[in-house]
Amino acid sequence: MDNTKVHPSVIMEKNQKTLKSMHQSRKDSKISPTMKVKEERYLKKLSMISEQEEKWWEVRFLFHPESGARMIWDILILAFIIYQSLSVPYFICFNDIPSDLTNGFEFLMNICFIFDILVTFNTGFYIKGTLVMNRKEIIKDYIKFWLWMDIIASMPYSWFVGSIFGGDSSSNAYNAPKVLRLMRIFRFLKVLRLLRLAKLKKILMKIEDYIASNTLANIFVFGKLLALVFFIAHWTACLWFFIGDQGSDIHPVTWITNINLQNSSVLEKYITSLYWAFTTMSTVGYGDITPFTVTEKIYAMMTMIMASGVFAFTIGSIGALVSKANAVENAYREQAVAVNRYMKRKCLPNDLQFRVRRYLDYVWENKKKNKMDEKQVLILLSEPLRDEIYSHIHGVVIKFCKIFEKFEANFISQLARTLINETFAPGDNIIEEGEMSDKMYFIMTGKVIIYHGFTKSMIQELGEKQHFGEISFFTSNPRCASVKCTDFVDVLGLTRLNFNCLVGKFPEASEILEGLIKNCEKGDFTSLDISCYLCEEIGHYATKCKLLMVNLDQEETRNKWLHERNEQNSKLVNNKDVETPKFNRKIRKIKANPRYCGRNVVGIPRENLLLSQAYPEISETPEPVVMESSTGDSVDCVRNVTVRPIYSELYLNSEESISPRGDAEGKNPREAVFRLSLIKKKLLYDPTPSVRMSKPFSRTSIIH
Incomplete structure (x- = not known):
C-alpha cells in the first residue's frame, strides 16, 4: 500500500471531474435518490478538501519564532543594525566617501533587509502569550506597523542620491560646493535606516531569554551598558564635528579652526571629536577643545546635560551589579561564620566539620546557579x-x-x-x-x-x-x-x-x-x-542470591558445618569385612639391667637378692643395721632393706616408718640410720647418723 502524501489540489481536481460526470448524468437521465445522496457526500468531501487546502497553505513553510534558524537570522540582522548605527552618522557628518568594498557590503546588507521582510511574513508571533501560526494573522499583524518601518529603513537611499547627481564622484560637478551641500541634505535620508534600532531592543530581549548562567547575564548587561555609552559618544562626536564643519562657512573661528584640524585626515578628525565627547560625558572637559560659536556652546551645554544623565545611569547600573554580587557573597560568608561558630561551640569532630562545610558549599553553589528555588x-x-x-x-x-x-x-x-x-x-x-x-x-x-x-x-x-x-x-x-x-x-x-x-x-x-x-x-x-x-x-x-552465601546465624552455621563433616567421615561398613589389625612391631619384653636391679620399679616384681649375689665383685658385705621399729599392722612397713653399691659416697635416706598407733606419749617410733660408703670396692659401715627417716618405706619407693 502506497503511503505517499497527495497534494490537496490533486484530490480536488479528481473530485471536480467526478462532479462534472454527475452533472452530465443528471442531464441525460432522471436523478435517483441514491445519486442525490452520492452528490451530497461528494459536495461535503469537496468542501472539507478545500478547507484542508486552505489550512495547508496557511500553515506550510512557517518559521517558529523560537526556532534556531530564526535565532541565527535575528543575530545576523542585529549585526547589520549595529553597523548601520555607526556607519550612517559617520558618513553623513564627516563627508567621507565610502570605498567599493563598503558599497558592496551595504548592497548585501540592503538585500538582507529586504529578505528579512519576507521572513517576517512567514514567522509566527505571540499574542498575550499565545502562539499564532496562521499566515493570514501574521500578515495582518505585520502590516499594522512594522512593515512600513522596515520598508523605509530598507530603501537604498545611496542609489537614489547617486542617480540624481550622476553617480560619478570624481566629476567636478559632483565636487562643487552647492552640490555637496545638496548631497548632504539628501544623505540625511539615510538616517531613516536607523529606524531599525527600534527592533534592537526586541532582538536583545530574545537573546537574553536564552541566557541561563548568572555570570553570562551579568556580562551581557555590562556589555549593553558599554555599548550604550559608546553609541552615545559616537553620535555626539559625529554631530559635534558636523556643527563645527558647517559653522566654518559662516564663522571665521570654530573649534576646528582653533586647533587647526581642518586639513587633518578624516580618522584624526573622528578621534579628536570622540575624545571631546568622552571627556565631556565623563567630566566637564580638560579645556583643550572649547566651543567658540553660539551653536557650539548650545550643543556643548545640551551634551553636558545629557551626558550627566547617561553617566549617572551607567555608574548606577554598574554599582548595582557589583553590590548585588557582594550581597550574595556577604550572605554566604555570614552563614559560614555562624555555622563554624556553632560547630566549635559544640566541639564537633574535625571530620564532621569538614563534611558540613562541603555540604554547605555544594548547596550554596546550586543556590547561586538557580537564584530562585523551584x-x-x-x-x-x-x-x-x-x-x-x-x-x-x-x-x-x-x-x-x-x-x-x-x-x-x-x-x-x-x-x-x-x-x-x-x-x-x-x-x-x-x-x-x-x-x-x-x-x-x-x-x-x-x-x-x-x-x-x-x-x-x-x-x-x-x-x-x-x-x-x-x-x-x-x-x-x-x-x-x-x-x-x-x-x-x-x-x-x-x-x-x-x-x-x-x-x-x-x-x-x-x-x-x-x-x-x-x-x-x-x-x-x-x-x-x-x-x-x-x-x-x-x-x-x-x-x-545463592552466589552470595552469607549466613548471619553463627550457631546455625556451626551445626551445619558439623553435620557436613560427620557425613563425610561416616561410612557404612560390613562387619564381615572388618579384620583385626596386624602389628608389625614386636612386643619387647622388659629386661632389668643387673646393674640397676636394686631399684624398686613399679609393676616389676623382683626377688630380694643379697648384695653379694647382685654384685659378685664385692667380697665383704656388711650386714645392714636396722633399728627396731614398731611396724605393727602397717601395710607400708618394710621388713627387709636391700642395699646396692654406689660408686661414690652415698647417703641413703630411708623413709620414716610411722606406726599408726605410736607411743602413749605421742612420740615417733625409733629411727633406723645407716651410711654406706664404697671405698676401693669395699663397703664401710658408718654408724654416724646422717639422715633421719621421716616417711615409712613403701613397696614403690626407689632407693637412690
Missing part, C-alpha cells in the same frame, strides 16, 4: 504549566523505572508532582539495612553504592536515572541492603503515603498495585522488574 518559580506559573514542567523534569526519571510502565500517562503526570527533592553529601547513608522505611528514591545526579551491611561488601553502583528502595516501598519489609553516597547526590523521594493517596484516585492503578503486592508476598519480585546484581536473574535480589 517552588518560587512554579508559584509564578499556571497549573497546566506546572504539570508540564513536573512531567518533563520528574516524569523522565519515572519513565526509566519499568515498574510504572503499566500505569497510565495521567497517573504518571500526577505522580511526578508528589516527588520531593533531597540532597545528600558524600559518605551519607541514604538507607540502612534492616530499617523500616516507606520511601523509594530516583537518582537525578551523582552516584551511590549498594553494599551489604554486615560484611560491608559492595553489591552494585547506581547512577543517574536509576532507582532504589522499591522492595521495602511495595512490600513494607525491612531494608535488605544499605545505600551510601560516593559524591553529592540529588534524588527524588516518593513516600508510600503520597503514593497511596494518588492510587486511590485511579481505580486501574489500585488494581495494578494489588497485583504487585500479591506477587511480592509470594516471593516473586518479577513484577517489580528486580534483577539480581550478582547473577543478573530476574525475580530475586542480591542478598538472597
Whole structure:
C-alpha cells in the first residue's frame, strides 16, 4: 500500500471531474435518490478538501519564532543594525566617501533587509502569550506597523542620491560646493535606516531569554551598558564635528579652526571629536577643545546635560551589579561564620566539620546557579504549566523505572508532582539495612553504592536515572541492603503515603498495585522488574542470591558445618569385612639391667637378692643395721632393706616408718640410720647418723 502524501489540489481536481460526470448524468437521465445522496457526500468531501487546502497553505513553510534558524537570522540582522548605527552618522557628518568594498557590503546588507521582510511574513508571533501560526494573522499583524518601518529603513537611499547627481564622484560637478551641500541634505535620508534600532531592543530581549548562567547575564548587561555609552559618544562626536564643519562657512573661528584640524585626515578628525565627547560625558572637559560659536556652546551645554544623565545611569547600573554580587557573597560568608561558630561551640569532630562545610558549599553553589528555588518559580506559573514542567523534569526519571510502565500517562503526570527533592553529601547513608522505611528514591545526579551491611561488601553502583528502595516501598519489609553516597547526590523521594493517596484516585492503578503486592508476598519480585546484581536473574535480589552465601546465624552455621563433616567421615561398613589389625612391631619384653636391679620399679616384681649375689665383685658385705621399729599392722612397713653399691659416697635416706598407733606419749617410733660408703670396692659401715627417716618405706619407693 502506497503511503505517499497527495497534494490537496490533486484530490480536488479528481473530485471536480467526478462532479462534472454527475452533472452530465443528471442531464441525460432522471436523478435517483441514491445519486442525490452520492452528490451530497461528494459536495461535503469537496468542501472539507478545500478547507484542508486552505489550512495547508496557511500553515506550510512557517518559521517558529523560537526556532534556531530564526535565532541565527535575528543575530545576523542585529549585526547589520549595529553597523548601520555607526556607519550612517559617520558618513553623513564627516563627508567621507565610502570605498567599493563598503558599497558592496551595504548592497548585501540592503538585500538582507529586504529578505528579512519576507521572513517576517512567514514567522509566527505571540499574542498575550499565545502562539499564532496562521499566515493570514501574521500578515495582518505585520502590516499594522512594522512593515512600513522596515520598508523605509530598507530603501537604498545611496542609489537614489547617486542617480540624481550622476553617480560619478570624481566629476567636478559632483565636487562643487552647492552640490555637496545638496548631497548632504539628501544623505540625511539615510538616517531613516536607523529606524531599525527600534527592533534592537526586541532582538536583545530574545537573546537574553536564552541566557541561563548568572555570570553570562551579568556580562551581557555590562556589555549593553558599554555599548550604550559608546553609541552615545559616537553620535555626539559625529554631530559635534558636523556643527563645527558647517559653522566654518559662516564663522571665521570654530573649534576646528582653533586647533587647526581642518586639513587633518578624516580618522584624526573622528578621534579628536570622540575624545571631546568622552571627556565631556565623563567630566566637564580638560579645556583643550572649547566651543567658540553660539551653536557650539548650545550643543556643548545640551551634551553636558545629557551626558550627566547617561553617566549617572551607567555608574548606577554598574554599582548595582557589583553590590548585588557582594550581597550574595556577604550572605554566604555570614552563614559560614555562624555555622563554624556553632560547630566549635559544640566541639564537633574535625571530620564532621569538614563534611558540613562541603555540604554547605555544594548547596550554596546550586543556590547561586538557580537564584530562585523551584517552588518560587512554579508559584509564578499556571497549573497546566506546572504539570508540564513536573512531567518533563520528574516524569523522565519515572519513565526509566519499568515498574510504572503499566500505569497510565495521567497517573504518571500526577505522580511526578508528589516527588520531593533531597540532597545528600558524600559518605551519607541514604538507607540502612534492616530499617523500616516507606520511601523509594530516583537518582537525578551523582552516584551511590549498594553494599551489604554486615560484611560491608559492595553489591552494585547506581547512577543517574536509576532507582532504589522499591522492595521495602511495595512490600513494607525491612531494608535488605544499605545505600551510601560516593559524591553529592540529588534524588527524588516518593513516600508510600503520597503514593497511596494518588492510587486511590485511579481505580486501574489500585488494581495494578494489588497485583504487585500479591506477587511480592509470594516471593516473586518479577513484577517489580528486580534483577539480581550478582547473577543478573530476574525475580530475586542480591542478598538472597545463592552466589552470595552469607549466613548471619553463627550457631546455625556451626551445626551445619558439623553435620557436613560427620557425613563425610561416616561410612557404612560390613562387619564381615572388618579384620583385626596386624602389628608389625614386636612386643619387647622388659629386661632389668643387673646393674640397676636394686631399684624398686613399679609393676616389676623382683626377688630380694643379697648384695653379694647382685654384685659378685664385692667380697665383704656388711650386714645392714636396722633399728627396731614398731611396724605393727602397717601395710607400708618394710621388713627387709636391700642395699646396692654406689660408686661414690652415698647417703641413703630411708623413709620414716610411722606406726599408726605410736607411743602413749605421742612420740615417733625409733629411727633406723645407716651410711654406706664404697671405698676401693669395699663397703664401710658408718654408724654416724646422717639422715633421719621421716616417711615409712613403701613397696614403690626407689632407693637412690
